[in-house]
Amino acid sequence: YSVSGKLGSQPLIYTRPFRAPHHTISQAGLVGGGTYPQPGEISLAHNGILFLDELTEFKRDTLEVLRQPLESKSVCISRVHQSIDFPASFLLVAALNPCPCGFLGDKKRACTCTGQQIGKYLGKLSGPLLDRIDLQIYIQSVDYDTAKAPHDAQNSATMIAKVQQAIIKQQERFACANTFNSSMTPDMIDKYCQCTDGAQELLKKIFERLYLSMRGYHKLIKVARTIADLEGAEHIDVPHMQEAIMYRSLDRHLEQQP
Incomplete structure (x- = not known):
């Protein structure tokens, strides 16, 4: 500045x-x-x-x-x-937006875009750039009842407490490195991201299905590690890996494009 x-x-x-x-x-x-x-x-x-x-x-x-x-x-x-x-x-x-018209996946309005138009629209985002985005989330449009619903302070407080505990856990884990899960090196991933057999098998399937690069593969494991930290789990289990996969929505969407 x-x-x-x-x-x-x-x-x-x-x-x-x-x-x-x-x-x-x-x-x-x-x-x-x-x-x-x-x-x-x-x-x-x-x-x-x-x-x-x-x-x-x-x-x-x-x-x-x-x-x-x-x-x-x-x-x-x-x-x-x-x-x-x-x-x-x-x-x-x-x-x-998910497409040029903005209604792809909308429950109330039909998308008017062709597959070619959607492919061209999302084609501005290269694979290497998407690889560097840890969380990719598709958000549905909000209905009236949801929009007018009061803010739930209790849920927010619970969420904040979970995040704070996960931060403390990572500070203890990387005490000598001054880093967090997102900045783990491959050696750190091997050391701190132990998966159960089920989670490892699921990771293998998604790696082959989405043709993940090594960077995308490591990103997925880091996100799963963070989800496990939020749950207070020592190892990455199937539910943690499943949730991490859900946060690769653009990868999954592009995989479905013709």
């Missing part, structure tokens, strides 16, 4: 950033650039959230430049006489 001149009169930032750039943003605006390199939105979202609404409206080549920063948690801007590394450890949150 200091480099980009966005601090103003406030010398320190006390809240995590939330950045939501428009889908017309350029590559340089997203990852950084310029004759005199300036940080982009991914660096301004460092240690916070980068929200990309209408994900498929972004240019494909703009989205593709996210691949390396999502892995390395930083971005290198190279110029003739210098290279500058900007931090970019952000949580990517994205939203998109």
